Amino acid sequence: MLAVQSVATIEARLREWSQLEHRRRQLPIRIQQQEERIKRMRDSLSADGILGHIVQQYEHLGMPRGSGGIHDKEAEHTIRTLDALRDAEMRLDRLYAEYHAVCSALEDLEDAVAGLDVRYQTLLTMYYRDRRRCQDICDTLYISKSRMYQMLDEAIRALSLG
Numbered sequence: 001m002l003a004v005q006s007v008a009t010i011e012a013r014l015r016e017w018s019q020l021e022h023r024r025r026q027l028p029i030r031i032q033q034q035e036e037r038i039k040r041m042r043d044s045l046s047a048d049g050i051l052g053h054i055v056q057q058y059e060h061l062g063m064p065r066g067s068g069g070i071h072d073k074e075a076e077h078t079i080r081t082l083d084a085l086r087d088a089e090m091r092l093d094r095l096y097a098e099y100h101a102v103c104s105a106l107e108d109l110e111d112a113v114a115g116l117d118v119r120y121q122t123l124l125t126m127y128y129r130d131r132r133r134c135q136d137i138c139d140t141l142y143i144s145k146s147r148m149y150q151m152l153d154e155a156i157r158a159l160s161l162g
Contacts, residue, residue, distance in 0.1 A: 007157060010156050010159045010160045014109070014124060014128040014156070014159075016105075017106075018128065018129055018131050021129060024106060030095055031099065034088060034091060034092045037088055038088050038092065041084060045078065113159070116158055119141065119151070120158065122140070123148065123151050124152070127152060
């Protein structure tokens, strides 16, 4: 739930509503793309046993793994792929964290709005989340434009009081 906050803070959070909804829809797509990218990298590392081949080749020569003396193009490619894989996994972790933060913020906002009168809920949802035109909102709620702004103020004040 939104704790007792200033009117300006509540209004700022409401203005973010539409963007948060957009992020909640887009992040799973980006997460899936990142997971597929990671899978492709892992597959390329295991394709033809490239990693095992390199390890066997250099162990046979008596060189320790990760030795600075390895100057093989195949080894360099594998190392670059491993570094890219590590970076991709860190990006995936950040995407998951962002998704959970967005969902949590939206849940708090939606819970707070759900505690209001139905007309206020509808008004806030249409105005901030859906970004509907003022005239559409007025027509839907059968109110004048000045009454709509009065109701917005009343709803935001009610939210600020908890």
